[in-house]
Amino acid sequence: MNDSRYGPKTGESTWLWFTKIVTGLLVIVILIIHFIVNHFTAQNGLLTYADVVKYYQNPIVPIMEIAFLVFVVSHALIGLRGIVLDLKPTRAVIGAVNWLFSAVGVVAIVYGIWLVLTIVSRGASS
Amino acid sequence: MSTPKWVVTFQIYRKKGNADPHFDEFKLEVSPDEYVLDGIERVWAFHDRSLAFRHACHHSTCGACGMRVNGAEKLTCITLIRDVTQDGGVLRIEPMRNFPVVSDLAVDMGILYTRMEMVEHQPVNSDAKEAIQPEARPAGPVGEEEDYIRLSDCIECGLCISACPISGSSPEYLGPAVLAGAHQHGIKGNEQLLKLVDSEDGVWRCHSAFECTAVCPSFVEPGWRIMDLRKQVIGERFKRLFRGSSPKIIDTMEASK
Amino acid sequence: MTGVSKTSPLSRAAKWFDPRARTISTIGFILNRITALGLSFYLFLHLIMLGQLAQGPQAYDGFLATVHSPIFVFGEVLVIAAGFIHGLNGIRIALNSFGVGARYQKATFLVLLSIAVICSLIFAVRIFTV
Ligand code: SF4
Ligand code: FES
Numbered sequence: 377m378n379d380s381r382y383g384p385k386t387g388e389s390t391w392l393w394f395t396k397i398v399t400g401l402l403v404i405v406i407l408i409i410h411f412i413v414n415h416f417t418a419q420n421g422l423l424t425y426a427d428v429v430k431y432y433q434n435p436i437v438p439i440m441e442i443a444f445l446v447f448v449v450s451h452a453l454i455g456l457r458g459i460v461l462d463l464k465p466t467r468a469v470i471g472a473v474n475w476l477f478s479a480v481g482v483v484a485i486v487y488g489i490w491l492v493l494t495i496v497s498r499g500a501s502s
Numbered sequence: 503m504s505t506p507k508w509v510v511t512f513q514i515y516r517k518k519g520n521a522d523p524h525f526d527e528f529k530l531e532v533s534p535d536e537y538v539l540d541g542i543e544r545v546w547a548f549h550d551r552s553l554a555f556r557h558a559c560h561h562s563t564c565g566a567c568g569m570r571v572n573g574a575e576k577l578t579c580i581t582l583i584r585d586v587t588q589d590g591g592v593l594r595i596e597p598m599r600n601f602p603v604v605s606d607l608a609v610d611m612g613i614l615y616t617r618m619e620m621v622e623h624q625p626v627n628s629d630a631k632e633a634i635q636p637e638a639r640p641a642g643p644v645g646e647e648e649d650y651i652r653l654s655d656c657i658e659c660g661l662c663i664s665a666c667p668i669s670g671s672s673p674e675y676l677g678p679a680v681l682a683g684a685h686q687h688g689i690k691g692n693e694q695l696l697k698l699v700d701s702e703d704g705v706w707r708c709h710s711a712f713e714c715t716a717v718c719p720s721f722v723e724p725g726w727r728i729m730d731l732r733k734q735v736i737g738e739r740f741k742r743l744f745r746g747s748s749p750k751i752i753d754t755m756e757a758s759k
Numbered sequence: 760m761t762g763v764s765k766t767s768p769l770s771r772a773a774k775w776f777d778p779r780a781r782t783i784s785t786i787g788f789i790l791n792r793i794t795a796l797g798l799s800f801y802l803f804l805h806l807i808m809l810g811q812l813a814q815g816p817q818a819y820d821g822f823l824a825t826v827h828s829p830i831f832v833f834g835e836v837l838v839i840a841a842g843f844i845h846g847l848n849g850i851r852i853a854l855n856s857f858g859v860g861a862r863y864q865k866a867t868f869l870v871l872l873s874i875a876v877i878c879s880l881i882f883a884v885r886i887f888t889v
């Protein structure tokens with residue numbers, strides 16, 4: 377089956393899809409936890425910079441935020457790749473998209489973790 | 503009292519060769535209890551002998567007469583005019599989407615037939631294997647159920663492929679009928695078939711619009727079958743993951759590179 | 760328009776969003792796709808904006824003042840509604856794909872969509888009145 381018009385391009389197999397579903401569900405779970413934590417620790421909302429810094433002193437918050445970031449970024453990028461795939465990209469285009477999206481994912485996650493840690497350290501030093 | 507007569511305007515899609523498509527209008531007197539295909543045949547018989555369309559059996563068995571009627575995919579030989587328009591109304595007849603138009607309403611369904619062969623879709627199958635609609639099975643002498651053979655539900659009419667939004671933008675997606683065929687055949691112990699459906703053009707491409715199930719004239723429920731196939735593929739992959747050491751999975755991963 | 764066409768990716772994508780002669784399940788597909796695109800856009804925008812946090816109190820508090828203008832609040836409501844729709848619909852798709860309730864997907868969709876609409880309205884009212 378080398379004729380790509382008929383043959384399958386085995387690639388987006390079970391695991392990629394499985395990751396999309398699992399990260400999607402985890403995002404929902406974390407959002408629920410997020411609302412509960414917010415309800416108890418930040419009843420008046422996070423309305424100033426100082427509020428946010430203080431909020432991040434609770435260790436559960438940075439852990440939650442980083443986990444959320446990883447899951448939501450993975451879910452979004454796998455999903456967007458799926459949409460690109462539905463547009464009948466050439467092999468070269470989808471190959472480029474695979475690399476681009478992987479890079480965007482890594483950069484977004486590293487940047488997000490850095491941001492979270494920065495805010496945590498500000499709270500600790502003040 | 504004579505049967506009531508309706509006047510219905512057939513707007514029929516016409517396309518020959520490389521010429522631009524257009525619609526021709528034919529005003530017909532029909533009985534609301536005739537089928538849409540009857541009207542189209544009358545247009546061909548009395549108005550325009552150059553109209554091309556496909557049909558054979560006239561009783562929803564050959565799968566040749568699929569078209570779009572007022573936008574929706576229909577098997578025209580069993581679609582009552584009464585159900586799709588009213589007296590003085592319009593019937594806009596177009597060829598199915600997502601297949602190349604050969605001439606007017608006739609499309610080239612070669613790719614569907616090729617793919618149905620790829621998934622080893624059988625025209626008959628043993629009823630015992632068929633988990634679908636057990637209540638629809640004929641009541642046989644106890645203990646002999648296994649021996650029943652019945653025609654496969656899918657008549658390869660292509661309506662589901664025409665209705666699927668993903669088949670619309672991405673022709674390499676195997677499509678509902680094909681995945682339903684694979685499901686019916688069964689992927690257990692069939693490595694080739696497992697690889698075929700567990701691919702980016704297979705079960706994972708479906709985005710749950712369920713239009714296939716909505717238009718299928720033969721109760722194949724392709725949407726349900728795709729979902730069930732997913733469950734089976736996930737189960738199979740997990741089994742192998744924990745049992746380890748199946749070179750087949752590595753194959754699948756490797757092929758994507 | 761018909762056949763396996765050589766049309767541009769955009770006109771092919773436009774066909775996803777055409778609900779004519781389609782059933783309610785297609786509305787689910789369309790909503791899922793639109794909210795997916797919207798939420799992804801918001802996600803990356805949000806990540807970039809939060810960079811303001813790193814620039815210290817003045818920058819961030821100034822940023823918050825902008826974000827509390829009505830137009831941003833309206834955007835926030837849209838994001839919340841999109842989140843509810845996409846999340847709840849996602850639960851249906853996950854369940855269906857693991858072999859649960861695919862035969863009842865239409866009813867499931869209607870129930871989940873109603874929940875999403877109700878929750879979005881509650882949030883909208885709270886946000887606009889607080
Ligand atoms: S699954 Fe149904 S709609 Fe699709 S080709 Fe078979 S009979 Fe036709
Ligand atoms: S003519 Fe055979 S199915 Fe309609």
